Each structure stands twice: as C-alpha cells, then as structure tokens.
Amino acid sequence: MDKKGAKGYWISTSTVVNQELFSEYVKKVGPWLKEVGGEIFAKDTEPQGKERTENANLAVICEFPSMRAAVEAYESSEYQELSKLRNAATKNATFTIMEGMDEATKLRRAMGL
Numbered sequence: 001m002d003k004k005g006a007k008g009y010w011i012s013t014s015t016v017v018n019q020e021l022f023s024e025y026v027k028k029v030g031p032w033l034k035e036v037g038g039e040i041f042a043k044d045t046e047p048q049g050k051e052r053t054e055n056a057n058l059a060v061i062c063e064f065p066s067m068r069a070a071v072e073a074y075e076s077s078e079y080q081e082l083s084k085l086r087n088a089a090t091k092n093a094t095f096t097i098m099e100g101m102d103e104a105t106k107l108r109r110a111m112g113l
Contacts, residue, residue, distance in 0.1 A: 005103030008070025009041065012060040013053045014090035021089035026046060029082050036073045038064045067099040 009099055016022045026068075033039060047059035047102055064070040074097060087093065 003067075003099065003102030003104075006067060007100040008064040008067035009098050009100060010060070010064075010074065011096045011099060012040075012048060012061075012094060013049060013056040013059045014086075014093035015055050015057050016089060018074070018089040021085055023086035025082060025089055028085070029079075032078060032082060033062060033086075036064075036076070037069055038062050038073055041058050053092070055092060057093060058090075067097070070097050070099075 030040075040060065042061040044059045045057060047053070049056040049059075053059075062070075064073060064087075067109050
C-alpha cells in the first residue's frame with residue numbers, strides 16, 4: 001500500500017432515494033473530508049451506469065493524499081457514523097477504494113514507455 005506519489009480514491013455510485021437525508025450527509029461529510037485530507041475529485045448526478053449501476057443517479061470520486069489515507073478515512077469511527085446517513089438515503093450503492101498510479105508509472109506514460 002502507498003506507492004510513492006500514488007493517491008487514494010473512493011469511488012461510489014448510488015441511487016439517492018431520500019434527498020433530505022442525503023443533503024444532511026453532504027452537509028456533514030464535506031467539512032469532514034477536508035479535515036482528513038480528502039476532496040471531491042468528480043461528481044455526476046446523471047452518470048451512465050453500466051453493469052448493475054444502470055439506475056444510479058449519483059457517482060462520486062473522492063481523492064486522498066494516499067491509499068492509506070483513503071482506507072483510514074473510510075474505516076474511521078467518524079465516517080462509519082456518517083455513512084449511516086448515506087446508506088439510509090440511498091439504495092443500490094457501490095463503494096470501492098483504489099490506489100492511483102504512482103510517480104514512476106506516470107513518468108513512464110509521459111515518456112511514451
């Protein structure tokens with residue numbers, strides 16, 4: 001875990017079924033993300049869902065300084081409490097944590113190798 005220069009990402013899709021609860025989640029999770037070094041990298045309220053995500057009306061990618069930071073943020077007691085709101089407000093949710101490319105891989109690609 002934590003290749004040099006590789007960032008960590010949360011990737012989530014869901015169908016929001018309770019906008020009021022989801023708005024409460026967003027209001028709380030935004031400031032918390034900043035506290036743990038995360039930020040929203042991309043968000044789409046009209047994603048083109050494929051392979052069991054066809055009905056999703058929300059896709060979000062959050063970026064963290066490292067894979068370790070992404071995992072620790074997700075596993076924290078604070079986020080586990082916040083995720084109860086997200087889970088209650090959505091259905092058919094997916095959630096994946098992944099590591100981005102490390103600096104060496106980025107350099108090789110930039111050089112066409």
